[in-house]
Amino acid sequence: MSRHKLGFWVLTALVIGNMVGSGIFMLPRSLAEAASPAGVLLAWAATGFGVLMLALVFGSLAVRKPELSGGPQIYAKELFRAGSHGSLLAGFMSTWGYWVGNIAGFVAVITTFTSYLSTFFPVLTSDKVWLTIGSLSLQAGNVLSFIVCSVLLWGTHAICLHGIKGAGRLNFIATATKVIGFVLFIVIALFAFQQSNIGPFVAPRTSESGASIGLLSQINGAAVATLWAFIGVESAMVFAARARRKPDIRRATIAGLLISLVLYIGISLLTMGLLTQQQLIASQNPLVDGISTVLGSAGGKWLAGLGLISLLGSTIGWVLLSAEVPFQAAKLGVFLPSFSKENESGMPKVSLWVSNVLGQILLLSTLSGSLSAAFDFIIYIATLAYLVPYLIAAVYHLKLTVTGETYLRVQERWIEGGIGALAAIYSLWVIIAGTADLKTFLLGLALIVAGILFYPLLLLGKKIGKAV
Structure with a gap:
């Protein structure tokens, strides 16, 4: 099994690669829509501090309880008496919710990839109607985007099936490339920053019903979006069973968080100085549009290319993460036994196939509406699915x-x-802030509760196992 072990730098790259993925490209727009500059800054400060506390918790648990690997959700079973029905149910339901959140995570990354690919292939944003089915009109851009997303998903699937080490190295190369590229973006944006674009530093926002949203409510709303930027901070912890040295898990988690924090805050705030608030809110590719105001279309294409490399690496990391979660849980006896099966490369073959089939289904959201709308929908639902395991x-x-x-x-x-x-x-x-919207709360709850339908299969598998 030593050939499947991961070192500090690969673990750190997994943390950075999974955190600095779709969020860094789309969040400047989401945040500008949710809050004024003051609200965005305060939301980043609160989220950065909160996630640092979570990172310290993850690092400590990985060292103190190395036998419990596979993600933060696995600790749910430890809150109940060992071997009890409550322990089994808690472990299964928590794993289910966290797993679904991971699947939504890589779908968000893939949809963002297609959004940035449209810089080179504008046909991906074409609104020409190809087919009308009842009230649903299928536009050329949406259909082509769905095809591109599907090809990326299954191409990544093939890479991951060949082994953790090779996939991890590809993720490392992509992560190193994007860190260098984003540092260059920050340097350029510092010189081109226009304070006049910021607008009123403290200004109300308006809800869909037309009501005014104050600063505190803006911070609450932005907090859910900023937390999405840090989803993946637990990546090293999820791969604890594959780490070469257990102390590397804590070190990789903290190092990955700090590097990602600098990149996120720098880019999200500086982008506000490159575009007006109205331009930022309307943008489908805020970083590309922002750098284009400084370097022209060539600069926009350079950044879009960087984004594609970045998102390729993030897709690999997220797909690996999504498959590893139920795989490790199954090995600990709190998920369906079939998910513990490996191929000759030591990869969780059943988990990979099922995760990616579910991801393919979720990608159907790209067939209607804009990619940015699909991104917003996915991250709000996925973030809530993550919060319960984090709290656990x-x-x-x-x-x-x-x-x-x-x-x-x-x-x-x-x-x-x-x-x-x-x-x-x-x-x-963040749970309270995120569930203030009833629709979001019910959808997030439905994703988690749906797991109870499959719980009898776990009980049946255990029953059969005992009989054998």
Whole structure:
């Protein structure tokens, strides 16, 4: 199994690659729509601090409980008595919700890839109607975008089936390329920044019903979107079972978070100085449009090319992550046994196939409406699916500090207990902020509750296993 082990740099690249994916390209527009510049800045500050607390929790748990690998959702079963029905149900439902969130994650990355590919192939945004089925009109751009998304998904599937190490190296190369490219973007944007584009630093926003949205509500709304930027911070933790050295998991998590934080805040704020608020809100490719105001169409194409490389790497990382979650859970006995099957390269073949088939179904959202609308819908639903496992990890971390399990010094328990409490408070805050919209709450809840339909299959598999 040593040939399947991952080192510090590959783990760090997985963290950065999964965090700095679709969000960095589309969030400037989403944030400008949700909040004024002041609201965006305060949302970044709150989210950055909250996610840092979560990262410290993930790093600590990975070292203290190395046998529990596969993601933050796996700790749900540890909140109940070992071997109890409650432990099994909690582990299964938490894994289901987190897995669905991961699938939505790579779909968001893939749709963003197609959005940036349209810089080179404008036909991908064509509104020419090809076919009308009832009330649904299929436009040429949407159909072609769906085809491109599907090709990218199954091409990535083929790469991942050949082994974790090769896929990890490709992700590392793409991640290194995009970090260098985004640093150049930040340098250029600093010199071209126009303060007049920012507009009123503190200004109300308007809801769909026409009501005015104040600063605090803007921060709450932007907090869900900014959290999407950090989804993937737990990537090293998910691959804990494949890490060469356990301490590398914590180091890779913190390093990946800090690098991503600098890139995200720098790019999202500086883009506001390249485009007016109205231009930013209307943009389908905000970074490309922003750099084009400075370097012209050539600069826009350069950035779009960088985006495509970046998103290719992110797609690999996200597909790997999505398959690893139910695979590790199945090995721990809290997910369907068939998901624990591997191919000759040590890859979770059943998990990969099922995850990507579900992703293909979710890609149907690109057939109607704009890619930016599909992106917004997916990230809000997926973010809520992630928050429950994040909260579970924080609560389990708190449980360890209270019982003293794995701790030798009282002072260390107090410090890490405080970190766990802050992480739990942050997770609860974003859950409350994100579920303020009833439609979003019900859709997110439906995704998680749907897992109960498959729970009997887990019980049946365990029953058959005992009989054999």
